[in-house]
Amino acid sequence: MNIGEASNASGVSAKMIRYYESIGLIRAPLRTDSNYRVYREDEVHVLRFVKRARTLGFSVEETATLLGLWQDKSRASAEVKDIAVGHIAALETKIAELQSMVKTLKHLAHCCGGDNRPDCPILDDLAGEHPHSKGH
Amino acid sequence: MNIGEASNASGVSAKMIRYYESIGLIRAPLRTDSNYRVYREDEVHVLRFVKRARTLGFSVEETATLLGLWQDKSRASAEVKDIAVGHIAALETKIAELQSMVKTLKHLAHCCGGDNRPDCPILDDLAGEHPHSKGH
DNA sequence: ATAGACCTTCCAATCATGGGAAGGTCAAGA
DNA sequence: TCTTGACCTTCCCATGATTGGAAGGTCTAT
Numbered sequence: 553m554n555i556g557e558a559s560n561a562s563g564v565s566a567k568m569i570r571y572y573e574s575i576g577l578i579r580a581p582l583r584t585d586s587n588y589r590v591y592r593e594d595e596v597h598v599l600r601f602v603k604r605a606r607t608l609g610f611s612v613e614e615t616a617t618l619l620g621l622w623q624d625k626s627r628a629s630a631e632v633k634d635i636a637v638g639h640i641a642a643l644e645t646k647i648a649e650l651q652s653m654v655k656t657l658k659h660l661a662h663c664c665g666g667d668n669r670p671d672c673p674i675l676d677d678l679a680g681e682h683p684h685s686k687g688h
Numbered sequence: 689m690n691i692g693e694a695s696n697a698s699g700v701s702a703k704m705i706r707y708y709e710s711i712g713l714i715r716a717p718l719r720t721d722s723n724y725r726v727y728r729e730d731e732v733h734v735l736r737f738v739k740r741a742r743t744l745g746f747s748v749e750e751t752a753t754l755l756g757l758w759q760d761k762s763r764a765s766a767e768v769k770d771i772a773v774g775h776i777a778a779l780e781t782k783i784a785e786l787q788s789m790v791k792t793l794k795h796l797a798h799c800c801g802g803d804n805r806p807d808c809p810i811l812d813d814l815a816g817e818h819p820h821s822k823g824h
Numbered sequence: 825a826t827a828g829a830c831c832t833t834c835c836a837a838t839c840a841t842g843g844g845a846a847g848g849t850c851a852a853g854a
Numbered sequence: 855t856c857t858t859g860a861c862c863t864t865c866c867c868a869t870g871a872t873t874g875g876a877a878g879g880t881c882t883a884t
Contacts, residue, residue, distance in 0.1 A: 556830065566831090567873065586880055588831055597815065604814045609789045612871075622811045629808035633800045638792050647786045653745045654779045657772050664769045672765035672810050674772050675758045678740045679733065691863065698867090703842065722849055724862055748840075 559593035564598035576617050598646065609643060610635075694727035698735035708738065713752050745779060746771075 559566045562566045569589075572578045578598055581589045589685060591599075614635060630636040656677075663673040695702045701752075705725075708714045714734055717725045727735075737758060741751040750771060757763040799809040 554831070558873090563726050565872085568871080570833090571872075575802070577766035583734070585882095586831080588880080599813050600816050604816065607789075608793060609786070609813075616707075618811065618814060621808075622815060626696075627806055627808075628804045629806060630804065632810050633797055634744055636793050636797045636800070640790055641706045641795065643786050643793070644792050647790070650779050650783045651743070651811060653743075654776055654783070656744060657776050657779070661769055661772045661776065664765055666766045668763060668764045668771035670759075670763055672763075672768050674768050675754065678737050678744075678754060679758060680736050680740065688800045690862070704840080707841075718850095724849080724864080742840090745884090813840080 553591045553593075553596065555589045555591070558589075558596050558599060560644065561596045563603045564599050568590060569599065572599075572612075575612070577619070608639075610639060614639065689727045689729075689732065691725045691727070694725075694732050694735060696788060697732045699739045700735045706734065708735075708748075711748070713738065713755070744775075746775060750775065 553561070555566045555569055558564075559569060560567075564572070569578070573580050578595070581591050581595055584590055602615055602618060605618055606612070607612065610618065617635060618632065621632050659673075660674040660677050665671065690792065691702045691705055695705060695738075698705075700708070707716070709716050714731070717727050717731055720746070720787055734755065739752055739756060742748070746754065753771060757768050758774055793810075795821040796813050800806065
């Protein structure tokens with residue numbers, strides 16, 4: 553299986569497969585005589601693992617740790633759970649931040665007429681002026 | 689007011705002030721004889737505007753547009769509202785994605801013993817195996 | 825043999841930000 | 855006046871994950 557097929561089979565682009573190899577996340581596969589990379593089924597399995605971890609928002613570094621734990625038959629599941637739980641906390645912090653932004657923006661958009669007059673509470677807020685505050 | 693004071697007054701780092709100037713987001717201020725940047729109050733005001741927009745998650749490019757609209761006395765508030773509303777939609781999409789990740793991870797973490805045994809549903813999921821599915 | 829769909833490496837760009845080097849400037853104190 | 859330390863300047867580099875592209879080699883089917 554060459555890199556294009558491995559890419560299709562795993563959902564990881566060929567570019568990224570080479571990149572992951574270059575940073576040591578995955579091992580360099582064997583090559584053909586003409587220097588093409590050849591992937592075995594288990595190597596594609598690793599790529600799918602990586603893809604899923606990245607999709608779940610783990611960084612490449614976290615993914616490397618998880619991959620190591622996956623391949624270590626004697627690891628404790630507690631270690632994996634710690635990483636997952638820490639990741640959940642980070643995601644929830646991020647979500648809260650975004651929700652706070654949305655809340656502010658919705659309030660501003662609600663107050664903004666969106667018509668052709670130049671009065672605009674959104675810009676007033678960005679500018680740090682609050683002359684139209686009507687307290688709702 | 690030199691760049692350090694402008695930085696303190698606006699919350700934008702000196703590094704970023706110079707960067708914003710280099711990409712044309714803000715105008716180059718006057719200089720002293722010794723080539724120091726000097727900021728006036730209205731320029732600090734612009735910096736605060738930029739800071740607030742960035743804090744609200746607008747990209748630098750969106751910020752540039754908003755800044756242009758802010759400084760254009762004849763602009764229509766509809767245009768500003770469109771940007772804000774589009775931005776809200778993008779943020780909500782991002783939030784939904786993150787929430788989906790959290791949901792999956794919480795389920796996996798819940799199923800994971802977190803003990804010293806190597807059995808780990810989290811890794812099984814990443815690996816694409818679902819042998820322990822008990823349907824809850 | 826040739827077309828075109830692969831593959832290879834290498835280099836660059838993205839976005840926003842921070843780090844740091846090498847050197848110039850200013851204000852306060854000895 | 856000289857020194858010290860805190861500022862300022864420009865310049866280049868690094869981050870993280872990914873994409874784009876150039877220049878060139880290889881494979882397959884016609």
